Amino acid sequence: MSAPVTVLGLGNMGTALAKAFLGAGHPTTVWNRTPGKAAELVAGGAVEATDLDAALTADGLIVVCLLDYEPMADLLGRTPAGATVVTLTTGSAQAARDAAELAGRRGVHYLDGAIMAVPAQIGGPQTLIFYGGPEASYQEHQQTLAAIAGGGVYLGPDTGLPAVYDIALIGFMWITVLGLQHGLALAATEKVRGEELLPYASAWLEQVITPLVPELAAQADSGEYPDGGSALDMQLHGMHLWAQVSRSQGVDPVLPDYLVRLTEQMIEQGHGPGGFGSLIEALRQR
Structure with missing residues (x-):
C-alpha cells in the first residue's frame, strides 16, 4: 500500500x-x-x-x-x-x-x-x-x-538552498518575459502583431539566448568576461537606440534605461573591451 x-x-x-x-x-x-x-x-x-x-x-x-x-x-x-x-x-x-x-x-x-x-x-x-x-x-x-x-x-x-534556486530562476523568468513583452509592445506601435513576431522570437530564444546561458554562468563563476565577438562598448550604441526608439514610440523606457546605466558604469570601470557578462559586476555592487 x-x-x-x-x-x-x-x-x-x-x-x-x-x-x-x-x-x-x-x-x-x-x-x-x-x-x-x-x-x-x-x-x-x-x-x-x-x-x-x-x-x-x-x-x-x-x-x-x-x-x-x-x-x-x-x-x-x-x-x-x-x-x-x-x-x-x-x-x-x-x-x-x-x-x-x-x-x-x-x-x-x-x-x-x-x-x-x-x-x-x-x-x-x-x-x-x-x-x-x-x-x-x-x-x-x-x-x-x-x-x-x-x-x-x-x-x-541546507534547507535554504531551494529558496535560493527558486528566486534566482524565477527572477530570470520574469525578466525574460518582461523583455519579450517590451518587444511586443514596441512591435505593436508599428502594427506588427505578436503572432507575426512569434516564430522569430522563439528562434531567437533557442539559437541566441539559450547558448548564452552556460557561457554567462561560467563567466559569473570565473570573473572573466571575454567579448565573444561583440565588445560591451560596441553594444552600448544599440542599447541607446533601444531606449531612444522606446521613448519615441511611447513605450516605457525603464528597461533600456537601466541597461544603459549598468553598461556605462562598467565601461567607466574599464570593461568596455569585454563582454556582456561583466554586467554582473554592476549588479553585485548594489
Missing part, C-alpha cells in the same frame, strides 16, 4: 498536490484553514481533517503549502516529535532555515522545497521541485514525493 500523506493548505497549488498524491494511490488527508475547499478532494477519496491538530497527527508525511512562512512557528509547535514535514511554500532562504531550526528543536524531521511549476504541471514526469534538508529524510520519502514531481532534485542538507 502506498504511504499516507497529509496536505495542509488547499489553494490552487495545495489542491494540485493533493490530487497528485491521490492519483498515485496515496491515502491523503487534507486540511485548510478556511473551510469549504476540500469538497472535490473528498469526493476523490481524500479525508478532510476536522482541525489542524487532527491533520498533524494523521499518519504519514506532512506536506505544507501555504502563502508564506508566518504560520510555521505555530504549525511546527503543534507537530508531534518524530513526524516529517515538507514545506513547499514560497519564501526566503532565511525563513526556511528558521523553520528548520524550530523543527529541530521540536524533534520534527524537516525538508524544505521550491516548486518550479504551475499547478497544472504537478504530477508530471518532468516537473521540477528542489528539496533541501536531511538526506535520510529525503531518501525515506523520495518515492512518495515523486508523485507530485518526477523531476525532484535534492540539493543537500
Whole structure:
C-alpha cells in the first residue's frame, strides 16, 4: 500500500498536490484553514481533517503549502516529535532555515522545497521541485514525493538552498518575459502583431539566448568576461537606440534605461573591451 500523506493548505497549488498524491494511490488527508475547499478532494477519496491538530497527527508525511512562512512557528509547535514535514511554500532562504531550526528543536524531521511549476504541471514526469534538508529524510520519502514531481532534485542538507534556486530562476523568468513583452509592445506601435513576431522570437530564444546561458554562468563563476565577438562598448550604441526608439514610440523606457546605466558604469570601470557578462559586476555592487 502506498504511504499516507497529509496536505495542509488547499489553494490552487495545495489542491494540485493533493490530487497528485491521490492519483498515485496515496491515502491523503487534507486540511485548510478556511473551510469549504476540500469538497472535490473528498469526493476523490481524500479525508478532510476536522482541525489542524487532527491533520498533524494523521499518519504519514506532512506536506505544507501555504502563502508564506508566518504560520510555521505555530504549525511546527503543534507537530508531534518524530513526524516529517515538507514545506513547499514560497519564501526566503532565511525563513526556511528558521523553520528548520524550530523543527529541530521540536524533534520534527524537516525538508524544505521550491516548486518550479504551475499547478497544472504537478504530477508530471518532468516537473521540477528542489528539496533541501536531511538526506535520510529525503531518501525515506523520495518515492512518495515523486508523485507530485518526477523531476525532484535534492540539493543537500541546507534547507535554504531551494529558496535560493527558486528566486534566482524565477527572477530570470520574469525578466525574460518582461523583455519579450517590451518587444511586443514596441512591435505593436508599428502594427506588427505578436503572432507575426512569434516564430522569430522563439528562434531567437533557442539559437541566441539559450547558448548564452552556460557561457554567462561560467563567466559569473570565473570573473572573466571575454567579448565573444561583440565588445560591451560596441553594444552600448544599440542599447541607446533601444531606449531612444522606446521613448519615441511611447513605450516605457525603464528597461533600456537601466541597461544603459549598468553598461556605462562598467565601461567607466574599464570593461568596455569585454563582454556582456561583466554586467554582473554592476549588479553585485548594489
